[in-house]
Amino acid sequence: MAKLVRHTKENMERNKMKKLIVLLAMLITGCSTIKDSYLMTKFDANEYQLITQIRIDSRYSINDCDNFFAAKNDAAVVAKETELFALYSEHLPHNGDSYKAAQALNEIAQGLVKRYTAGEKVSTQFCKLKFEGIEHSADLIQTVLGGRPR
């Protein structure tokens, strides 16, 4: 008799869990937020390395803002890296938010290199603000990429 009661209890627990899984499956397929969260891109070491590279290069580039040619070269390097990061992120599945952030970061970086390429006089203050902005944004993005599920 005790065995039967235990068996019945176990069956009830199993049924509860099955219902929960079915409910989850419904939520996953029916609610895009949950679906996106469940299927979200896992930690990608290449993506993480790219954003770290952008962060460190923009950090050290601030020191060259007084020197036109060095700053021009730095701006080109960082802009190429942000473009690479955006292109790399673009086709990773379920990576929409990260790609949007990568695009915005790339736009910020391209703005500086355009001015240098056009031969414009770029003020030291503007150059510093650009690299600071890129570094700050890269830091934010890196934090989130690093927290992705493994």
Add this chain to the structure above:
Amino acid sequence: MSLDEIYAGLDQLANCGDDTFANAAKYVKETSIAAQAGQMTASELTETMQDIQKQMMIIEDINQLQYKEHLNTLINGIITVASFAL
């Protein structure tokens, strides 16, 4: 809107209690003052302001990702619990 009114609005935002917006407001004001002092051209100031808008977009995208990461952890937690129970 005059520059004084804009600065007053930025001061108000700088004391709003939200660190992100307070820092952004301070940054906008300092940058604008620097441009007025001749440290930047008008065109550079405009681009800097547009960059701040882009940085706000990045923060928005990042927040979305953080929520998704958190939810993902919780969903995986439920799945783990369910797989042990079955």
